[in-house]
Amino acid sequence: MNLATRWRLALMVAFVLTLELASRLAWIDPVSFIPPSRMVVGAWQLLRSGDYTDDILLTLSSAALAVVMAVVAGFAFGVALYKLPRVRRVLDPLLMSYYAVPIFVIYPILIVLMGLNRWPLISLGVLFAIVAMAVNTLNGLERVPRVMLRTARALRMSPLAEIRLITLPASLPFVFTGIKLSVVYAFIAIVAGEFVLSGSGFGYRIAFAYNNFDNPSMYGLMLLLLLFVGTLNMLLHMAEARLYRRMSRAAT
Amino acid sequence: MGPLRKPGTPLSVVSANPTSPAGPQIHATLTDVTRIYPGSKGRPSFHALGPVSLNLRAGEFFSVVGPSGCGKSTLLDVMAGLNPASSGSVIFEGVPVHAKVPDGVAVVFQEDATFPWLTVYDNAAFGARRAGLPEPEIRERVEHALAFMGLKAFTQSYPAQLSGGMRQRVCIARAMVVRPRLMLLDEPFGALDQQTRLLMGDEMLKLWRDTGATVMLITHSIDEAVLLSDRIGVMSACPGRFIETIETNWPRERDSNTALDARFGELTARVWGLLRGEAMKALGSQT
Numbered sequence: 273m274n275l276a277t278r279w280r281l282a283l284m285v286a287f288v289l290t291l292e293l294a295s296r297l298a299w300i301d302p303v304s305f306i307p308p309s310r311m312v313v314g315a316w317q318l319l320r321s322g323d324y325t326d327d328i329l330l331t332l333s334s335a336a337l338a339v340v341m342a343v344v345a346g347f348a349f350g351v352a353l354y355k356l357p358r359v360r361r362v363l364d365p366l367l368m369s370y371y372a373v374p375i376f377v378i379y380p381i382l383i384v385l386m387g388l389n390r391w392p393l394i395s396l397g398v399l400f401a402i403v404a405m406a407v408n409t410l411n412g413l414e415r416v417p418r419v420m421l422r423t424a425r426a427l428r429m430s431p432l433a434e435i436r437l438i439t440l441p442a443s444l445p446f447v448f449t450g451i452k453l454s455v456v457y458a459f460i461a462i463v464a465g466e467f468v469l470s471g472s473g474f475g476y477r478i479a480f481a482y483n484n485f486d487n488p489s490m491y492g493l494m495l496l497l498l499l500f501v502g503t504l505n506m507l508l509h510m511a512e513a514r515l516y517r518r519m520s521r522a523a524t
Numbered sequence: 525m526g527p528l529r530k531p532g533t534p535l536s537v538v539s540a541n542p543t544s545p546a547g548p549q550i551h552a553t554l555t556d557v558t559r560i561y562p563g564s565k566g567r568p569s570f571h572a573l574g575p576v577s578l579n580l581r582a583g584e585f586f587s588v589v590g591p592s593g594c595g596k597s598t599l600l601d602v603m604a605g606l607n608p609a610s611s612g613s614v615i616f617e618g619v620p621v622h623a624k625v626p627d628g629v630a631v632v633f634q635e636d637a638t639f640p641w642l643t644v645y646d647n648a649a650f651g652a653r654r655a656g657l658p659e660p661e662i663r664e665r666v667e668h669a670l671a672f673m674g675l676k677a678f679t680q681s682y683p684a685q686l687s688g689g690m691r692q693r694v695c696i697a698r699a700m701v702v703r704p705r706l707m708l709l710d711e712p713f714g715a716l717d718q719q720t721r722l723l724m725g726d727e728m729l730k731l732w733r734d735t736g737a738t739v740m741l742i743t744h745s746i747d748e749a750v751l752l753s754d755r756i757g758v759m760s761a762c763p764g765r766f767i768e769t770i771e772t773n774w775p776r777e778r779d780s781n782t783a784l785d786a787r788f789g790e791l792t793a794r795v796w797g798l799l800r801g802e803a804m805k806a807l808g809s810q811t
Contacts, residue, residue: 419635425606426631427651428624441641 306487314492315499324477324493331462331474332500334390338397338458343451345398346405350450353406354413370403379465393465393473397458404457405450412446413439448515452508459501551582551738552603552706557612558763559598571763573598575612578757578766580706580740585732587741587749589795590759591806596742599764600710603740604631616706630704634711638683638691644670645679648697655702662701669697672734673727689720693727700731707732709741713748721745722780725752729779746799750791751782758798761805767798 273281288308294300295307306314318324353360375396382392416439424434440447466475474497481490558574573595580586590596601607603614605621614621616629625631630651638647648669652662670676673693683691692712699707709728713721725748732739743749749756756770772791774782782788 417635417637419633419637420639422606422631422633423637426604426625426629427654428627429654433654438639441639444641 303485304487306491310488311491311495314488315495316492318489318492319496327473327477328496330390330472331466334394334473335397335455335458335462338394338401338462339451339454341394342398342401342405342454342458346402346450346454347409347447349402349406350409350413353410360410367403367407375400375461376464376468379469383469388471393462393470396465397461400461401454401457404453408446408450408453409443412443412450415446416442444515445512448512452505452512455504455508456501463497549582550579551584551617552578552580553613553615554578554580554599554603555613555615557599557602557609557614559595559602559607560610573602573764576765577612580738581755583736583738584754585729585739585741585752586755586757587743587753588757588759589743589746589749589799590764591761591799591803592744593806594759594762594802595764596744596759597710599759600631600708600740600742604629604708606631628705629708630699630702630706631708631710632692632695632699632712634714636683636688636691636695636715638686638694640683642682643679644675644681644683644686644694647683647694648675648701651698651702665701665703666697669700672700672731673697689716689724692716692724696728696731700735703735704737706738706740709739711742711744714744721748726779728752733776746792746795747783750788750795751780756791756795758795759802761802767802770794 291305292307292309295302295305353363378399379392379396382395386392386395420438420442421434424438429437462473463475466473467479468475470476474493478490478493478497481487481493555577556575557577559572561570561572563569576599588596588599598607602609603616603621605614605623605625608623616626619626638644639650642650645666648666649662652665657665667676667679670679673696675690675693675697678686678690683694686694692715696712713724716724728739728741729752731737741749741752750772753772754774756772757766758768758770759765760767770791772787
């Protein structure tokens, strides 16, 4: 563990301890904020009770579905844009300004189209994530050094072999960034959507607990969500680090 | 490096080419080759090369020097089949070359073309694996090539762990492993420092002697061309044509110590005399 990591850890522990102290000594309003230790207890209890299992699984599986769909479709979209430069010239400004549009506004339309079930939310997650994936894929493909493609031709490789053995591995770091962003965006879209208009799921349960002044459940759920997303991100980060270790110039 | 030859020791003047009484065997031929990039939307077309004609002799070390932007690299691309000729013909071993790199030809580029996700060994084996050689055969060839290039200790390293010169050696090893009969080198030492360049030149000469391959080297360095070549094709400013082809008559056994030979200076001066005006033209057209 290096110095920066130790400091980071110390900072986080200090932050949690301060919160604990502040809420126990009633420096902050105990009605709206509970000590972190009680959040942990709350999280543990709602996990043990099993009442929330369905909602948690629903959100996680919806997010997983959205990620898979966004990654597959976004990748294909990115490859298509790369292969069709004219289409790309037409779409480029639209893609660049895509995230300026608050995509949530079309949630009602999605509900009308698909009904009040999990699919409007999954679609929202896909819509939110797909462009990040496509843009990063496109970026990665564009940055494959020309000399590598020329090498492929000098070695008489077929287009398929070129993609599999050169283009894909060379653009993998960017594609990986796209996947990471897709995970983040899909989670944001789905949990936020559940918050606003849904009858089940993580976000819905948090909103429900909030409306009922059920602080231990609300904070417990928030903590759990943080834990899930944090763990997922860490796993992706580790996979990426493994990938980069070979390619990075700093490697020894 | 080995001990320097004493200045003034004469080099034996033996033709580098194993010539038959009927004259040297021709390995590849360019006839009136041009490359013109068509214009579009009001932009004029661009005449990059030629017309160029050249007979590449089997087993010779041929260098092309010319001012920057004269179409040297285009010439190599056309020769390799990486870029189609606009007119004229390219024949390699009796077969026309068209938009496809023929079997028996390997290309080494100026830029680093190692694959960063593969080890040095896998990089060197890449071409041979694509060619579908049996794995034991590949291992034998790769081990030989890596030892030859002084990379034996780095077989399991990744390119990121190597210097620029070593990475370029990996690329040469990769080309070597497929046992090409014609090696096309597009300024492979262009990005390296002068001392590394000299050493790499020596290695290139050794490789050329060992494999018996025909080598065509594109370079902007007059010294490099004079040091390494049997013949030097001097090119004009864009659109590049051969102004003159110079025979060096160096012995086949040679290395960078050739620079100490009195004729090295003469040849260098002659090439520069031819190039000077062209280089000025190139400079003028760029500004």
